[in-house]
Each structure stands twice: as structure tokens, then as C-alpha cells.
Amino acid sequence: xxxxxxxxxxxxxxxxxxxxxxxxxxxxxxxxxxxxxxxxxxxxxxxxxxxxxxxxxxxxxxxxxxxxxxxxxxxxxxxxxxxxxxxxxxxxxxxxxxxxxxxxxxxxxxxxxxxxxxxxxxxxxxxxxxxxxxxxxxxxxxxxxxxxxxxxxxxxxxxxxxxxxxxxxxxxxx
Numbered sequence: 333x334x335x336x337x338x339x340x341x342x343x344x345x346x347x348x349x350x351x352x353x354x355x356x357x358x359x360x361x362x363x364x365x366x367x368x369x370x371x372x373x374x375x376x377x378x379x380x381x382x383x384x385x386x387x388x389x390x391x392x393x394x395x396x397x398x399x400x401x402x403x404x405x406x407x408x409x410x411x412x413x414x415x416x417x418x419x420x421x422x423x424x425x426x427x428x429x430x431x432x433x434x435x436x437x438x439x440x441x442x443x444x445x446x447x448x449x450x451x452x453x454x455x456x457x458x459x460x461x462x463x464x465x466x467x468x469x470x471x472x473x474x475x476x477x478x479x480x481x482x483x484x485x486x487x488x489x490x491x492x493x494x495x496x497x498x499x500x501x502x503x504x505x506x
Contacts (some may be wrong), residue, residue: 368475
């Protein structure tokens with residue numbers, strides 16, 4: 333049963349992202365801030381760190397392709413970035429302590445770097461003309477804060493689910 337919860341959770345998060353994106357943009361004083369939910373990649377980072385880098389990369393490729401097809405119409409961008417982020421997260425396990433707070437910090441750094449890559453890609457192809465300072469203050473920082481709140485609420489649940497799967501796999505092998 334736990335075996336199917338890991339991909340099921342990723343599917344649910346994939347379907348919830350556009351629902352939470354409806355809360356954005358938000359008028360704040362004179363300006364507008366944008367909150368971009370990155371639930372799937374945050375979950376895949378946890379999966380890569382606590383479970384299997386290989387499976388996280390496979391899920392990253394699958395969900396990246398789905399994201400490309402359904403949301404941005406540029407095939408290959410998220411299909412490349414999601415597995416790359418999962419690979420980096422899984423490779424960092426050798427150098428970091430697998431504590432929940434460290435994993436949360438690493439996840440936010442990786443999401444921030446992914447957002448920067450996306451910004452520069454879209455800026456390079458003239459899909460956006462937003463100055464970097466506006467991007468930083470109106471999109472990147474609010475996105476990081478919103479995703480931090482998401483991880484504070486559900487990061488422990490991700491870790492618990494992944495640990496339960498590891499325990500089930502160990503029992504199946506014995």
C-alpha cells in the first residue's frame with residue numbers, strides 16, 4: 333500500500349499546484365507579488381534525499397514532461413530541470429546531514445536556483461522583460477517564502493511517508 337502512496341502523492345501535488353497558483357498575483361501596497369507553488373519538485377527533492385535519487389529523477393522526468401505539456405508549451409524545459417534538480421539533491425546526500433531542517437533549506441535553495449534558471453531562460457528568449465530586481469522582489473522571494481510555509485506544514489509528512497516506504501521495502505526483502 334505504501335508503495336503506491338509515493339507516486340500518488342506526487343500526482344496529487346501536481347494537480348494541486350495550479351489550484352494554489354490561483355492565489356497569485358497578490359496586490360501588496362503599490363506592487364504585485366507572485367507566488368509560484370513548487371510542490372512537486374519539493375516533494376521530489378525529499379524523495380531524492382531520503383529514498384532514491386534514481387526514482388526521483390525518473391519521477392522528475394515524468395512530471396517535468398507533464399508540466400511542459402500542460403502548463404508552458406515548451407517541451408524539454410521542465411523535463412530537463414526537474415531531473416537535474418533531483419540529481420543534485422540526491423548527490424548532495426554525501427555532503428549534508430539528512431536532518432529535516434537541512435533538507436528544507438537545501439530544497440529552498442534548489443527551488444530558488446531553478447527559478448533563476450527559468451527567469452534567465454525566459455529573459456533570453458524574450459518571453460519576459462521583467463528587470464531582475466523586480467523578479468527578485470516580486471516573484472523569487474515571495475515564492476521562496478510561500479514554499480517554505482508549504483514545507484513547514486508538510487515536510488515532516490513527506491519524510492514520514494518516505495521512511496514508511498523504506499521500512500516496508502526492508503520488510504519485503506527480509
